[in-house]
Amino acid sequence: MTESLLIPIIMTIVGAATPILLAALGELVVEKSGVLNLGLEGMMLIGAVTGFAVTATTGYAPLGVVAAMIAAAASAGLFGFLTLTLTANQVATGLALTIFGIGLSALAGENYVGQTVDVFGSVFPAALAEHPVLRVIFGYSPLVYVSLLLVAAVSWFLRKSRAGLILRAVGESDLSAHSIGYSVIGVRYMAVLFGGAMAGIAGCFYSLVLTPMWAEQLTAGRGWIALALVVFAGWRPMRLLLGAYLFGAVMTLELHAKAAGFSLVAPEFLAAMPYLATIAVLAIISARKTGKSLAPACLGKPFKPSS
Amino acid sequence: MKTFTRRTMLKTTAAAGALPIIGSSALAADPLKVAFVYLGPIGDHGWTYAHEQGRQDVIKKFGDKVATTIVENVAEGPDSERVIRRLAEDGNQLIFTTSFGYMNPTLKVAKRFKDVKFEHATGYQRAPNMSTYNARFYEGRAVCGTIAGHMSKTGVAGYIASFPIPEVVMGINAFTLAARKVNPDFKTKVLWVSSWYDPAKEADAAKALIDQGSDVIAQHTDSPAALQTCEQRGPMAFGQAWDMSNFAPKAHLTAIVNRWGPYYEARIQQLLDAKWESGDTWWGLKEGVLEMSPYNEAIPADVQAAAEATRTGIIDGSVNPFTGPIKDNTGKERLASGALGDGDLHKMDWYVEGVQS
Numbered sequence: 001m002t003e004s005l006l007i008p009i010i011m012t013i014v015g016a017a018t019p020i021l022l023a024a025l026g027e028l029v030v031e032k033s034g035v036l037n038l039g040l041e042g043m044m045l046i047g048a049v050t051g052f053a054v055t056a057t058t059g060y061a062p063l064g065v066v067a068a069m070i071a072a073a074a075s076a077g078l079f080g081f082l083t084l085t086l087t088a089n090q091v092a093t094g095l096a097l098t099i100f101g102i103g104l105s106a107l108a109g110e111n112y113v114g115q116t117v118d119v120f121g122s123v124f125p126a127a128l129a130e131h132p133v134l135r136v137i138f139g140y141s142p143l144v145y146v147s148l149l150l151v152a153a154v155s156w157f158l159r160k161s162r163a164g165l166i167l168r169a170v171g172e173s174d175l176s177a178h179s180i181g182y183s184v185i186g187v188r189y190m191a192v193l194f195g196g197a198m199a200g201i202a203g204c205f206y207s208l209v210l211t212p213m214w215a216e217q218l219t220a221g222r223g224w225i226a227l228a229l230v231v232f233a234g235w236r237p238m239r240l241l242l243g244a245y246l247f248g249a250v251m252t253l254e255l256h257a258k259a260a261g262f263s264l265v266a267p268e269f270l271a272a273m274p275y276l277a278t279i280a281v282l283a284i285i286s287a288r289k290t291g292k293s294l295a296p297a298c299l300g301k302p303f304k305p306s307s
Numbered sequence: 308m309k310t311f312t313r314r315t316m317l318k319t320t321a322a323a324g325a326l327p328i329i330g331s332s333a334l335a336a337d338p339l340k341v342a343f344v345y346l347g348p349i350g351d352h353g354w355t356y357a358h359e360q361g362r363q364d365v366i367k368k369f370g371d372k373v374a375t376t377i378v379e380n381v382a383e384g385p386d387s388e389r390v391i392r393r394l395a396e397d398g399n400q401l402i403f404t405t406s407f408g409y410m411n412p413t414l415k416v417a418k419r420f421k422d423v424k425f426e427h428a429t430g431y432q433r434a435p436n437m438s439t440y441n442a443r444f445y446e447g448r449a450v451c452g453t454i455a456g457h458m459s460k461t462g463v464a465g466y467i468a469s470f471p472i473p474e475v476v477m478g479i480n481a482f483t484l485a486a487r488k489v490n491p492d493f494k495t496k497v498l499w500v501s502s503w504y505d506p507a508k509e510a511d512a513a514k515a516l517i518d519q520g521s522d523v524i525a526q527h528t529d530s531p532a533a534l535q536t537c538e539q540r541g542p543m544a545f546g547q548a549w550d551m552s553n554f555a556p557k558a559h560l561t562a563i564v565n566r567w568g569p570y571y572e573a574r575i576q577q578l579l580d581a582k583w584e585s586g587d588t589w590w591g592l593k594e595g596v597l598e599m600s601p602y603n604e605a606i607p608a609d610v611q612a613a614a615e616a617t618r619t620g621i622i623d624g625s626v627n628p629f630t631g632p633i634k635d636n637t638g639k640e641r642l643a644s645g646a647l648g649d650g651d652l653h654k655m656d657w658y659v660e661g662v663q664s
Contacts, residue, residue: 220505255515
């Protein structure tokens, strides 16, 4: 019984957590560089529709994922141009990007509604991927393993690498970084493009793995959960991993609890949970009085060098 | 709620930006001008698509005797009033507003434009020049329930539901009653996902229901995500609003298909004949506003025959899905004999025996 119930539950949790993790990981790097991009949902949708369209046309899912990364990064580049080069307000531009992404993906995907593609399934041999127990390790889409590798890579990049230190410097004190000769705008552009590409993979996870189809607003608001997750995790990649799986577990276990005939909490409360948890974390952070906020100091501030 | 807000934002921009008015073909000397207001895009997965098919039927039947106009992506609420008023000002003589949330705006405009006829889908407010119409979707669910009762080995169905409004509740009950007629121990596990449309959540809900022992999945949500999950995992499932079998060729047993064409044709004909009257129409299988999509070949012939018997029985009136005795899921008797009336159905807020919610 445990085997037949526990393993599917774990697999569902991983499925629910992975796209949020991917999108949030990209946003974390963006925010670490001092830029707040609220356009995650829009970029995810652009990635989702591009990934689906390319996969449906070529029949080759990895190509779809790459195309999704490029398309979502391109939309992020537009955001970068407006906010970094033209120093437009980041919050307003990010929200506009979300609305733009919803509309653009609906338009681009019109001809793909009702089509199907094969699930971007496991890369491991069926003996492992469909084994009743071992599938809990081997039975996922390659994107799941990619997401875990990326968490480790981003964590290492931000903490240990020189480029990561520069990126954090740009996010903590843009003027200092600028005065010692780093290109603040250049670094932020790279971060924004990376965030876009990650959102593109996250979008693909919906349109190619979880529900291999295209329909308008396929991501149904997960981009906002990813945004909350970044704050919830205190801008730390490893905590982000924990947080994503925690959010995924809460979403999945509640469904199981209800299907088993009892409800832990009202469904409305559950839908609000990621945001409530984030508010709680923010409250705890600010109550700690360590004098240091976890948020990058320059988050959301446009950078205009005076000379 | 956030989903709705952003959807609203999108639709507001879409409507303000373009007011995409397509299809005005003034060919005949004096065609009847008919307008349709749609909630979603024509390319959604069900509701708006089905209404658009109805309009296509109208065009096929009346040719250049009518000139139709559509406006897609109209947000429910105040924004729709502007769209509806504009359509009335443009000289449309009959305007169909196809979502529940257009009710008050339609009524407001109807009071201003006494010479224009209005038809509002799924609402309950009427005026001398404003009718309401809906379909008896629960009849189709009784056919699905009959199939589920025969096909399910575990005797447990999973039912992915959106919001506990009477329309959804009566669907759950009709499904369960029909299944229990076949298998008296049949159970329906209802899982509320608090959304009409959230593919990832619908898929996860299907997984949870399957893991908890359901081997047939029904849904009252709009995406084919649950069907895809069933196709991968093995259980059977029913489509929603239109034939979704291309998403799940093996799992898809049948679907309830919404066909608004017969109603639209009838009302337009009445207006052409100057016989249009305000009223409330609640048609079903009999009048052809809903149909069952082709049965999957995997359904054995005797089960198909039983499903057909339910369907034809509903059409000729010998079968009523809500025939007593009916007990609710707390054991209380709700109906000793006879059948529930439309009034009872319209305010149904309890579940029949066998429903676990």
